[in-house]
Amino acid sequence: EVQLVQSGAEVKKPGESLKISCKGSGYSFTNYWIGWVRQMPGKGLEWLGIIYPGDSNTKYSPSFQGQVTISADKSISTAYLQWSSLQASDTAMYYCARLDAVVGRTILWYFDLWGRGSLVTVSS
């Protein structure tokens, strides 16, 4: 089965570090970009960044550059999202999603496969 399996819910205190994971299976993990998307409580979707596990090429949204770190370990088909010092405002559901593309007159990119999400709660 083609799927992305995310790590479980986390409860952390402000200032703590955290690394959440997203493991792909059922497809060639190194051949697709993986993106991370944030959803704060009751709010919409925000894109954080993407990584190409084949060579760890990473691109960040300007809004999240320097706030989070995206990495991947292709040997275990896993992508990561990490924080060095969490804040209460990081409380959200975080989704990983596979980026697919159709090449025609232009390249059309879209997130075709999503993980179930990892809930991160930061509270003192």
Add this chain to the structure above:
Amino acid sequence: EIVMTQSPATLSVSPGERATLSCRASQSVSNNLAWYQQKPGQAPRLLIYGASTRATGLAARFSGSGSGTEFTLTISSLQSEDFAVYYCQHYHAWPPMYTFGQGTKLEIK
């Protein structure tokens, strides 16, 4: 930065009726536009990409249209399972950006 604006914020429609959701880009995005559905407690699900191509296995009652700055997602005959939040999303090549609209909540009338 391209801004995606969805309207209305909330749409109330009766089962069996047609629903029309709009997404407007602040500048032309050609046909690089996708639609996602999100039900409570679930991850988003891809519905449409390239403005009008249905994702694999998607029911034919869903259709996407538009190009440039104006896009529409139409659900021809609403089923109970279609009541959810819908997001449009644009991809920008450089710098790479995947901008989502703020969402339209489709609720039962």
